[in-house]
Amino acid sequence: MLRLMITDPMWSKLAPLVKEFKIHFSNRIRIFMEAVFWKLRTGAPWRDLPTEFGSFSTVFNKFNRWSKLGIWRELFLKIRGELDNEWNFIDSTIVKAHQHSVNSKCKKEECIGRAVCGNSSKIHMIADSHGNPIDFILSEGQVQRQ
DSSP states (O other): OOOOOOOHHHHHHHHHHHHTSSSOOOTHHHHHHHHHHHHHHHOOOGGGOOGGGOOHHHHHHHHHHHHHHTHHHHHHHHHTOSOOTTSOEEEEEEEEOOGGGOOOSOGGGOOOEEETTEEEEEEEEEEOTTSOEEEEEEEETTOOOO
């Protein structure tokens, strides 16, 4: 049995937000989103996606399409809701990139830098006083933001 993340009360709030996008909305959208969250939570390759979520290639292709259309970003901005700006916190983390992840066709979208330790990207995030994410940006691993 799969351990799912989206509860019924969460889905009742999330479904109207997803319906606002110009996409075909069906009951499979919830399963698709569960599959993406499972992938992000476990860090497993797409090919290891449990069969209960459907074909891994279908899930990956839809995830990729939503990413290119900016749906994930817009959904994040809608979900974050009311912000508590009494205190804001900034943190960064470095993520190592595989050696074959560089040299994409579109260089301006690539946030992978080269350093002594290898290829890496850096995620900069700002959070409110409750630890809820407000915004984030990506940069090359060797870049230092101030």
